[in-house]
Amino acid sequence: MARAVRSGTRVDTVLLVACCAMALLATVLPLNLREAIAAGLRRTVVAPLLSLQQQAERGRSAFLSREATTGRLDSVSLRNMQLAKLEAENERLRALLGLGRQLEWGFVSAEALRSRGIGEDNTVTLTVGSRAGVESKTPVIAPEGLVGMVLTVDPSSSIAILWTHTDFAASAMSADRSAYGIIYPHLSESGRGEDTPPERYLLELRGVAFRSALKPGTAIVTSGLGGVYPAGIPIGTVLGELRTSEGWARTYLVRPAVRPPDVSNVIVLLPRKTHDPSLDRVWRSTISADSAARRIAAAGDSLARRAATDSVRSVEAAAARLAGDSAARATPRPDTSRTGASRPPAPPSAQPVPARPTPVRADTGRPPATRRPDAADGARP
Amino acid sequence: MTWTRSARAVLAFALLVLLHYTVRPLLGWRTPVDFLVIAVLLSAVRVRPGAAALIGFLTGLVADSLTPSAFGAGALAMTAVGATASWLKAVFFADNVVLHGFFFFVGKWAFDIVYVTAERRMHGVELATQLLLWSPLSAALTALTGVILLLMLRPVLEPQAV
Numbered sequence: 001m002a003r004a005v006r007s008g009t010r011v012d013t014v015l016l017v018a019c020c021a022m023a024l025l026a027t028v029l030p031l032n033l034r035e036a037i038a039a040g041l042r043r044t045v046v047a048p049l050l051s052l053q054q055q056a057e058r059g060r061s062a063f064l065s066r067e068a069t070t071g072r073l074d075s076v077s078l079r080n081m082q083l084a085k086l087e088a089e090n091e092r093l094r095a096l097l098g099l100g101r102q103l104e105w106g107f108v109s110a111e112a113l114r115s116r117g118i119g120e121d122n123t124v125t126l127t128v129g130s131r132a133g134v135e136s137k138t139p140v141i142a143p144e145g146l147v148g149m150v151l152t153v154d155p156s157s158s159i160a161i162l163w164t165h166t167d168f169a170a171s172a173m174s175a176d177r178s179a180y181g182i183i184y185p186h187l188s189e190s191g192r193g194e195d196t197p198p199e200r201y202l203l204e205l206r207g208v209a210f211r212s213a214l215k216p217g218t219a220i221v222t223s224g225l226g227g228v229y230p231a232g233i234p235i236g237t238v239l240g241e242l243r244t245s246e247g248w249a250r251t252y253l254v255r256p257a258v259r260p261p262d263v264s265n266v267i268v269l270l271p272r273k274t275h276d277p278s279l280d281r282v283w284r285s286t287i288s289a290d291s292a293a294r295r296i297a298a299a300g301d302s303l304a305r306r307a308a309t310d311s312v313r314s315v316e317a318a319a320a321r322l323a324g325d326s327a328a329r330a331t332p333r334p335d336t337s338r339t340g341a342s343r344p345p346a347p348p349s350a351q352p353v354p355a356r357p358t359p360v361r362a363d364t365g366r367p368p369a370t371r372r373p374d375a376a377d378g379a380r381p
Numbered sequence: 382m383t384w385t386r387s388a389r390a391v392l393a394f395a396l397l398v399l400l401h402y403t404v405r406p407l408l409g410w411r412t413p414v415d416f417l418v419i420a421v422l423l424s425a426v427r428v429r430p431g432a433a434a435l436i437g438f439l440t441g442l443v444a445d446s447l448t449p450s451a452f453g454a455g456a457l458a459m460t461a462v463g464a465t466a467s468w469l470k471a472v473f474f475a476d477n478v479v480l481h482g483f484f485f486f487v488g489k490w491a492f493d494i495v496y497v498t499a500e501r502r503m504h505g506v507e508l509a510t511q512l513l514l515w516s517p518l519s520a521a522l523t524a525l526t527g528v529i530l531l532l533m534l535r536p537v538l539e540p541q542a543v
Binding site: 046049057 | 407431435438442453
């Protein structure tokens with residue numbers, strides 16, 4: 001019994017000493033050997049435990065970052081909500097740019113500031129005034145069509161009435177010039193009949209000759225007869241005929257091309273432009289006002305594309321110039337003036353490179369003394 | 382120790398190792414609970430000192446595989462703690478909660494001392510702060526957790542029968 005106990009104690013001691021020795025040996029092993037043993041353990045025995053630990057740490061990180069993540073998500077959602085508005089504004093500004101390109105001259109762009117007061121929803125304050133050439137009774141237009149008319153003018157601002165204003169009236173005609181009339185705001189919200197809901201923003205084309213029947217969808221434009229609005233500006237499209245007590249003329253309900261809530265940036269036609277006959281071609285060249293608006297928007301897009309193309313070309317030219325410079329620095333050119341060898345042609349991308357400013361030496365403030373390569377070739381007379 | 386009791390002890394050991402690699406990183410405290418020390422201590426009092434040293438060595442080696450720069454330090458510390466706990470089991474493993482807590486506290490602190498010394502990474506104030514502030518705090522937390530786990534695992538471990 002005592003022998004067995006002694007033997008057991010001896011085994012314990014041997015095990016303890018062996019374990020301690022191995023542990024101490026592990027602490028003094030070379031780093032690459034330690035790393036090899038540790039990697040072996042991590043890939044085999046410890047792999048499941050390591051996976052558990054990583055998942056737990058990932059869970060903790062997710063738990064700790066949940067508030068920040070929620071905040072970021074909220075910010076992104078908010079920006080996303082604003083994005084639709086910004087896209088619409090961008091599209092509208094692009095269309096305005098296209099309209100400006102079509103008009104070419106005789107207009108000023110303005111921001112239309114809307115008042116929120118009672119009775120002020122039919123007027124807008126424009127950010128241009130008499131200093132910009134704006135006068136009273138000049139038309140205010142948008143890419144989609146007619147917006148209204150300038151009523152009063154201050155030096156740096158002006159007030160314009162929208163077509164929803166009770167004082168608004170414009171001489172109008174169908175796009176094919178088959179019917180003429182006067183356009184007024186449709187003040188009643190009762191709608192066109194029992195089967196159609198009432199709408200707030202509508203126009204009336206009154207005084208159309210009884211023989212001139214207009215079909216729904218017919219485009220209505222300004223006729224230019226009144227002297228205020230030049231001919232050809234889209235007003236809207238016919239929705240249907242209104243029943244009136246007048247037996248000698250027809251009245252049509254017109255859906256406007258421009259909705260007042262969408263009015264934010266407009267163009268004010270200057271007086272000399274209103275007498276320009278070419279203005280009619282801006283919208284008249286196409287059949288309908290919708291396609292004209294699309295064409296105007298496309299013009300804005302082409303402007304943007306041209307600007308982008310120009311910027312890409314300038315970047316490419318700069319890159320080619322840099323590449324040429326570095327190549328010139330890396331490989332010394334042979335003196336072709338003496339050998340008579342022709343120089344290789346410049347790469348196509350480097351050909352439209354504009355003239356570079358002459359580099360100036362930092363120490364002397366003068367350009368470095370370098371020979372012009374074309375002079376060396378004898379290309380210059 | 383019968384086969385059933387051995388299986389239960391192994392099960393409890395595996396459970397504590399799992400807790401070490403799941404609960405501890407999930408808590409992420411500055412003074413972490415060391416479930417491996419609890420597992421080694423609970424195993425050590427049920428086996429002979431030589432086996433306890435071997436269990437401690439292997440457990441420490443597994444733990445060291447995740448910190449190759451201190452490879453061997455954990456194995457050495459766990460070997461020492463396991464063998465010492467096995468030798469002292471008659472003293473400490475009376476059925477007393479306070480004694481159990483003290484056992485875990487001393488075991489964890491001793492582990493930290495041996496580990497930090499063998500690691501030879503800390504010096505001066507940093508070493509003193511670690512051994513006199515963070516290690517005792519971690520040991521206290523480990524002791525508290527160990528006591529709670531011991532009470533929960535009592536039906537499985539049945540330490541009074543050992």
